[in-house]
Amino acid sequence: MYAVFRKELADHFNSRRFMILFLLALLAAVFAIYVAIQNIRSVVTADTEFIFLKIFTTSGETLPSFLFFISLFIAIIGIALGFDAISSERVSGNLSRLLSQPIYRDAVINGKFLAGLTVLGIIVASLVAIVSGLGLRTIGVPPNSEEVLRLIVFVLISIIYGAFWMALSVLFSVFFNRAATSMLASIGLWIFFAFFMSMIAGAIANARVPIDTNSSLEMITQNVQIAGAIGRISPATLYGEATAALLVPELGSLNPAMMLISTYIAGRMLTPLPFSQSLLLVWPQLVSVVALAAICFAVSYIKFMREEIRSI
């Protein structure tokens, strides 16, 4: 497997695809930090504890934050690194040759996946590093140790989230011989989860518990709770919640109803949660994303391990 991993990694670094992805992500990051620096004054008050984290989460009136950008880019990078992993080998006629060498079939998938994961890790880590560096220079406030910890966990969770999309696109590359089909299927699912899922969740919740301006707090809570539960089918929502809990410690809870109530009643955010509490908060989200990736993997294995390898 090590040989496959090494070759795939070398291929990635020599590929145009990697260059393009990295440049795009870099542009987005620089743009996002520009937005953050423009707007950071309005969100920081005298008692803001985690100023450094605000670089990553501050958005403009219409312009999105780094957190938003990276949640989009990670999915795209994951898909781009996996959508033709197996199909390209098959179509180029390499797969027959490769699998007549003394390696197990799963070594091919594993090696490719690990190489993709490494690339993903390098991209995400360097983006966060670049943004931190630029942020440090412009706002001049160094991160405290808790902020550093939170950022490290954020990078890890981002890699795991990217790994899910990569596992999904690898799965499609096992099933579809055409790279375009596999890419469309992956991107289609991503668009569905990232953009339509919340609308659908809202629509279902409204159908079950209709609310209007004079609905009781109880009704609103119920409505929001249903929408939240449905939304959590989507890995994009899970990732969004997890990163929010990490980078916005003031959030307090990930339960949408609780959040609603607390802002309703108190009219303000809660005091920041300690790091360990934040970790506890993101744990279920994390486990869910890992499980989803594992399912994609398992299905790829089942299909790929026993299928016929014929040169086409």
Place this chain on the structure above:
Amino acid sequence: MAEIVVETTNLTKKYDGFTAVDGLNLHIEEGEIFGFLGPNGAGKTTTLLMLLGLTEPTSGTAQVCGHNPTREPLKVKRLVGYLPEKVGFYEDLTARQNLRYTAELNHLPGREAEEKITDLLTTVGLSKVANQEVRKLSRGMKQRLGIADILVKEPKLAFFDEPTSGIDPEGIGDILNIIAKMAKRGITVIFCSHQLPQVQKICTRVGILAKGRFVAEGPLDRLGRQTLGGGRYRIEIQVSQPTAKLIEFIKGIKGVIDVTVSPESLLVTCDTDLRSQIARTIVDAGGSLLGMKIEEYSLEKIYKKYFRED
């Protein structure tokens, strides 16, 4: 007796009801070059895939060097080199890098592998383009690279699925030579091809497959005798003076069935290979033997015979 390296019993592959390989019994001994023939769709490639563990048999078993390809794929793949019908390489890597990867997958130590790759690229006539990306190679060059790719892992057994397709006439000669040389070194070869003269040139034994079953199998001369010679040997003799007495003597040899006389030669039909007895008889009778040839059957004719009868 030579070791049996490939053995299948009732090997069968069905694709949703359609039987591609139908109860095949194959025995191949060490050092043989086995010609695997048959029309398109006969099941040749499917058989090879089952022998490599690249697809699972529906029923029956296969043993390659004593291992079951489905249950012990790695043991089989360590010993077998396979050149697929449509061979492909990593287009962005050079010819040499592609071979290097194969060497690495076979755990060949780096230094040794480099030397070997250089040698092999020369053997297959690609030393000039060794450092060119594969995308820039012609189809025939890729095919040659495929042959080098098999040799990198030093197989005990090599499967060639139409190795000469797309190769120029001179190159075909080279490749047949390479394959013949492999067999001399003790590598067993299965050679799938539609190019009958090529098969005839190098194969020690052939099997003709139709609809997943063998219609004929055996050494070429025997198949020829069976199908074309009515099971008999035909020996062509040239003597200086074909006298009636000499012909009578030859007819008197035990096993000779018939002698026909033509202006240039005598054609002796017999049950067994009687060449030495015939020669002795002619010399004893005071005749002078100018030439003697046992009839060779062209594989083309044998092959056509099988498919005309259908």
